[in-house]
Structures are given as structure tokens and as C-alpha cells.
Amino acid sequence: MYQALYRRFRPKTFDEVLGQEHITTTLKNQILRDNIGHAYLFSGTRGTGKTSAAKIFARAVNCTNSKDGNPCNSCDICSGIIDESIMDVIEMDAASYNSVDDVRELREKVQYPPSRAKYKVYIIDEVHMLSKGAFNALLKTLEEPPKHLIFILATTEVEKLPQTILSRCQRFDFKRIGTQDIIKNLNNICNEIGLEAEEGALKLIARNSDGAMRDALSLLDQCISFREGILTYEDALDILGIANNDLMFNLIDSIKDKKLEEALNVVDDIIQNGKDINQFIKDLIYHFRNLMISKTSTDPWDIIDLEIEIVERYTKQAKELSLNFILKAIQVLNEGENQAKWSSQPRIILEMIVVRLISLTGEDSLEERIDKLEKMIQSGNITVSEKKADEKINTKNKIEKKQNTSKQVEEKTHEEDTEEIEEVVDIVDDGKDISFNEIKKEWPNVLKLVKSKRVSTQALLKEGKPLFYDNKMLTIGYGDGFGFHKQAIEKDHNREFVEKIISSHFNKNIKVKFVMANSMENEDGKEEKKNNEIKEMAKEVIDFFGEDLVRIIDD
Incomplete structure (x- = not known):
């Protein structure tokens, strides 16, 4: 039976966990020094190795022949945990077992000592799904568990956990895996399974995995099933629904030159070729991000992880666009991405984005307009036609004349008001009451x-x-x-x-x-x-x- 790549190549030791050295080193040292805690919290985005590290830790604390804090994976205990014949390591999904009754049942079971291993380890995945009552029921056990018990809580949304739970756990935050680490691991896996893949294809998969090794392996699994032989960059584009670089650069050129018809035709080609519209908007955001880096960085090659030729194309295109336009474009695209997610007509949202981007071109920021004006003054290239100069003089004269007229009218009115007051007859009090x-x-x-x-x-x-x-x-x-x-x-x-x-x-x-x-x-x-x-x-x-x-x- 075929086994998915992310399961087949799941790390079996701490040294095989990618990009989390700050965590694996600490855990290995705790095992070596027999300084093991009773409750751990592993938090981080999906596919970064939380569950894998929890399983490795569960084997390492019970291994009879550990090596430098790593489990040997060959002793009876390690083999029994791997093939699930030893029931002292229990995995629970909090999304399914999240009620108070489930936690109460767990509290009763943890009192029993392990059957063969040294520690009984409970791995509770997606622990943030527990109800408030379930957290309260777990609290006392988590605070003072039996000596043979270790809790490992894993979550992608640590902010949903109560502070009472957080304060009783050793917390380890898993970070996103770097693109280079993912590419290196993909190369190793391709070599092991006998798959020849172009570097560009693996880079594309790594970029679209968003720092998650599991997502990268799932994408690689799709690509393997697509076509036999060499995995090419074009194959990866077709599978992932991503527009190629030439298409992106041509679209931005059309927007820059305000060629609306050409830009909308590019959008139509993308849709007719079956590309995913939401993915295309994300690709546009990534393209403008690279333009921003090329525009502002003196050495964009270190930041943009692409071939030198492509980075040079970004640098060339960025010179033809203002920074103000690039920043506004990213803002427009982010708003459009949020709208397209929930829209029943994402094509209209994409076309609207293109129209808005074209309307933004040519709008310089205040700083850029001032810089242009200063350069024109320094070079002496400011010229005003005689006709425009005469118009400005005439306008100025009219304004001054109008202001003088208004001032004269105001003064005259004030004089008349004063005269009118003086014209009123003197008041003679007749001494009578008035009602x-x-x-x-x-x-x-x-x-x-x-x-x-x-x-x-x-x-x-x-x-x-x-x-x-x-x-x-x-x-x-x-x-x-x-x-x-x-x-x-x-x-x-x-x-x-x-x-x-x-x-x-x-x-x-x-x-x-x-x-x-x-x-x-x-x-x-x-x-x-x-x-x-x-x-x-x-x-x-x-x-x-x-x-x-x-x-x-x-x-």
C-alpha cells in the first residue's frame, strides 16, 4: 500500500527535525541530564514538526539505548511505540475528545502506571479545541501529575489557551521552516525515491509551502503523480495552478503602460487555462513584494530567493515603477484577496484589481513630486509659456481687484451702519411702564x-x-x-x-x-x-x- 511522503519521511530523531534546533537541542539536553518536565506545550503553524517532535520525545524518554538524547528506534521499547504494540504512549485529538467527560475519563486512566515503559506519555493534539470545562477538569492533573506521567500539548492557536494552562507547561514555539532547508530536504527525498527534478520546480514547491514541510511533501506527492520522468518547472506550474514569470512580468508591463485591453486579455488567458484565481492574486502579491525589495534594497539577490536572471528582471521592472505605486498596489491586492476568498465571482474581483492598479499608475508620492521639482529647479528646466504666464497674471489681478472691491464694500457698509445708528432719534424716557x-x-x-x-x-x-x-x-x-x-x-x-x-x-x-x-x-x-x-x-x-x-x- 502506498504511503504518503510526509508519513514515509517523517523524522525519527531530533537531528532529522528541520529548522527547530532551538527546541531539539533543549529537549536532548533535558533527556541527557534527566531533567524531564511533566508538561510541555508545542505551538506553531501547521507542518513545522510539532507532532513529530512529540513522538520522538516520547520514545527518547523511554528508550533503553538512547544516543546523545535521540531515541535508538531499534530497542524493544522504541519498536513497540513505533508499531503501537506498547500502549504507554497515547495520542489524542482534542477536536474529537473535547468534553468534560472525556477529560474526566483521561484523569482516571493516568493514575495507572505504564505497562512496560518508564513513562506514560499523553500527546494531545490541537489542544485549543478543548472546552472551558475540559480545561478546568485537566488543570489539577496537569499541575500535579503522577511521577510516571508526561503531558505533551500541541496547538496551532496558542492564544486560545487559558493562562492557567500556559503557566503549568514548558512552552516551545516552532517557527516556519526556511525555504533553503525545505529545498535541501526535497532534494534528499527525490534522490532517495529516484525522482529527477529541476531545481526551479523544487524552489516553486518550497515557496508555496509557506514554511511547512508537510505541505511541501504533499505538493511533491502531487507532482510525482502528474507525469513520469523528470519533474520540470512547467509541470509544477501546471499542477499548482501558478502563472509563469513571463506572464506576470507582461501583465505588470501592461498595467504600467495603462494598456487596459492587454491586461484584461492576460486575465482572460489565465482563467481559460484553468489557473486558480485566488492563487493568481497571491502570486501578484508575491511579484509586487519582489518589486518592492528590488526597489529598496541595494542587494536584492540575498533576499529574493530566485535565479539571478529573474532577480535582474525584477530590478529592471522596479526602476520603471514608483515606490508609491508598488506599495499602493500591494494594499489593493491584499484587499482584493480578502474579497475574492468569499466572492462567488472571483474573476470580477481580479478584473477590478487590474483596473484599480492601472488607475494608480502615474501617481507619485509627495516626496517624489518634491524630488522631481527640486531637480527641475536645479537644472533650470522650468519653463512657463507666455500664454500661461499672462493667464496667471490676469487671474492674480482679478483676485486682487475682487479683494479690494470686497474690502471697499465692507468699509462702506460699516460706514453706512454707523450713519444709520446715528440717524435714529434720541431716546426720551417717558417714565411709563411697558408690558x-x-x-x-x-x-x-x-x-x-x-x-x-x-x-x-x-x-x-x-x-x-x-x-x-x-x-x-x-x-x-x-x-x-x-x-x-x-x-x-x-x-x-x-x-x-x-x-x-x-x-x-x-x-x-x-x-x-x-x-x-x-x-x-x-x-x-x-x-x-x-x-x-x-x-x-x-x-x-x-x-x-x-x-x-x-x-x-x-x-
Whole structure:
């Protein structure tokens, strides 16, 4: 029966684990010094060796003939653990056994000593899938397990684990495996299985594995099944659904030159050839990433892990694009990738991305525009046509003329306002009391008088209405939406003009206060309004019955 490559070539010792020397060295030293903990937490992205390291550690702590901390894989204990005839190493999937009852059952089983090995080892994979109750049930056992027991917890989402669990484990973070390590391991495996593969094909597989050795071996498995003989770069492109470099460079050239028709035809060819659209967007992001590195790095060959000829093409294309455009393009592509994942029409998203990228071309950043301007000034290449110069002069003259005219009008208006105030007759206080009702009855006549003297002020005043009058102070209120009118009429020249008009009309020195009507709806305003109404009613009663027959009693 055929066995998948990632299972067939699973590492059997710590030395075979790729790219995790910071972890394997620590674990080997603990075994050599007999300094073994009771709980370990292995965290990291998929395919980085967490479960493999847990299985190696489970054999190494029980091996009767360990070598430099590595299991021998040949003694009875190691052989029994590998072929699963010894039941002292138990693997559990927390996604399937995540309830409180499952953990309680586990707690009962861990009390029993190992049957043949020195330690009983529980490997709990995807431990973040345990429920909150299950974590609480596991907590006490994890904190004080029997001497013969070791827990190894593995997870890809360590942030979901409670702090109470994290604090009771020795934590080891597995990092992504480097591209060079993956390529080296793929070469070794190809040699062992007798497969001839081009270096470009293995590099393509390594780049698309995203630092996961298991993903790289799964992709290699697909490529082996595709065609007998040599595994070529083109074969890998076809299998993985990736667009080739020529296609990518041509598409970016079309975008740079604003050739929308050509760019959309490239997109159509990609789709007609069955390429995966989401994968193509990822390839575009990777292409622009390489352009960014080529644009900003003095030595991009050390960062871009590709052939020298391809890196030179990136460098050449990057010179023709602004850094501002490259950065904005990456941002647009990232947004498009997120939209395409959930869209039922990813082709439209891709075409929309191409259109947006074309619209971005030619937009320089502020720094780049300043640099260009400085270079033009230094070289003396700034020329302005006579026609444009005349237009600018005429525009400037018009603006200055308009400003002077506005200033003259403003000054004239101010002079007229002053004259109008002076034209109001002098106020002679006749000594008679005036009621608020009289002011309300006469208010239309007051507005007419203001209009005859100054229309602009009357336009502001008519939007307000008298609220109450007390102690020679008339309060005028403005409703919601007329705050501008209130602010304008409060200016000294307007307020003084209104006070003179009102005082002259009623032969009384009257001051004016402007408020927003809604602000007077508080208790004080209501009380003052009520008092004014009482005074008006009392005056009417006295006028009707006579002052000698009426007596006003204050509360």
C-alpha cells in the first residue's frame, strides 16, 4: 500500500527535525541530564514538526539505548511505540475528545502506571479545541501529575489557551521552516525515491509551502503523480495552478503602460487555462513584494530567493515603477484577496484589481513630486509659456481687484451702519411702564422700522421672536437651525442698532439679549416666564377694577 511522503519521511530523531534546533537541542539536553518536565506545550503553524517532535520525545524518554538524547528506534521499547504494540504512549485529538467527560475519563486512566515503559506519555493534539470545562477538569492533573506521567500539548492557536494552562507547561514555539532547508530536504527525498527534478520546480514547491514541510511533501506527492520522468518547472506550474514569470512580468508591463485591453486579455488567458484565481492574486502579491525589495534594497539577490536572471528582471521592472505605486498596489491586492476568498465571482474581483492598479499608475508620492521639482529647479528646466504666464497674471489681478472691491464694500457698509445708528432719534424716557404684551403687539412695526433703516439686520432679527421682558431687558429667542442668525445679530454694531430702534420706538432705554429658544426651556427660564405672565395678568386686573379695589398678595 502506498504511503504518503510526509508519513514515509517523517523524522525519527531530533537531528532529522528541520529548522527547530532551538527546541531539539533543549529537549536532548533535558533527556541527557534527566531533567524531564511533566508538561510541555508545542505551538506553531501547521507542518513545522510539532507532532513529530512529540513522538520522538516520547520514545527518547523511554528508550533503553538512547544516543546523545535521540531515541535508538531499534530497542524493544522504541519498536513497540513505533508499531503501537506498547500502549504507554497515547495520542489524542482534542477536536474529537473535547468534553468534560472525556477529560474526566483521561484523569482516571493516568493514575495507572505504564505497562512496560518508564513513562506514560499523553500527546494531545490541537489542544485549543478543548472546552472551558475540559480545561478546568485537566488543570489539577496537569499541575500535579503522577511521577510516571508526561503531558505533551500541541496547538496551532496558542492564544486560545487559558493562562492557567500556559503557566503549568514548558512552552516551545516552532517557527516556519526556511525555504533553503525545505529545498535541501526535497532534494534528499527525490534522490532517495529516484525522482529527477529541476531545481526551479523544487524552489516553486518550497515557496508555496509557506514554511511547512508537510505541505511541501504533499505538493511533491502531487507532482510525482502528474507525469513520469523528470519533474520540470512547467509541470509544477501546471499542477499548482501558478502563472509563469513571463506572464506576470507582461501583465505588470501592461498595467504600467495603462494598456487596459492587454491586461484584461492576460486575465482572460489565465482563467481559460484553468489557473486558480485566488492563487493568481497571491502570486501578484508575491511579484509586487519582489518589486518592492528590488526597489529598496541595494542587494536584492540575498533576499529574493530566485535565479539571478529573474532577480535582474525584477530590478529592471522596479526602476520603471514608483515606490508609491508598488506599495499602493500591494494594499489593493491584499484587499482584493480578502474579497475574492468569499466572492462567488472571483474573476470580477481580479478584473477590478487590474483596473484599480492601472488607475494608480502615474501617481507619485509627495516626496517624489518634491524630488522631481527640486531637480527641475536645479537644472533650470522650468519653463512657463507666455500664454500661461499672462493667464496667471490676469487671474492674480482679478483676485486682487475682487479683494479690494470686497474690502471697499465692507468699509462702506460699516460706514453706512454707523450713519444709520446715528440717524435714529434720541431716546426720551417717558417714565411709563411697558408690558411684554405691548412689545409683542408692536413687534411687526419694530421689524418694519428696522427694515426701513437696514435690510440686512431685519433679515436676521425677523427669525427670532420676543420671549419675555423684565427690568428693561428684552429677551429674543431663536429656534433650532438659526444659530447662525443669532451669532450674526449679536455682533456689536447689529445689537446696538436693534437696541436704539426698539428704545426709540417705545421711548424707553431697553437692552436686548439674544438666546437660543431651546436653552431657555430650563427651570429658571420657565419660572421667569411664569412671573412675567402673572405680572401681566395682575396689571390687566388692576386696569379693569381699579387700583383701590385690588390687592396683590405675594406667596
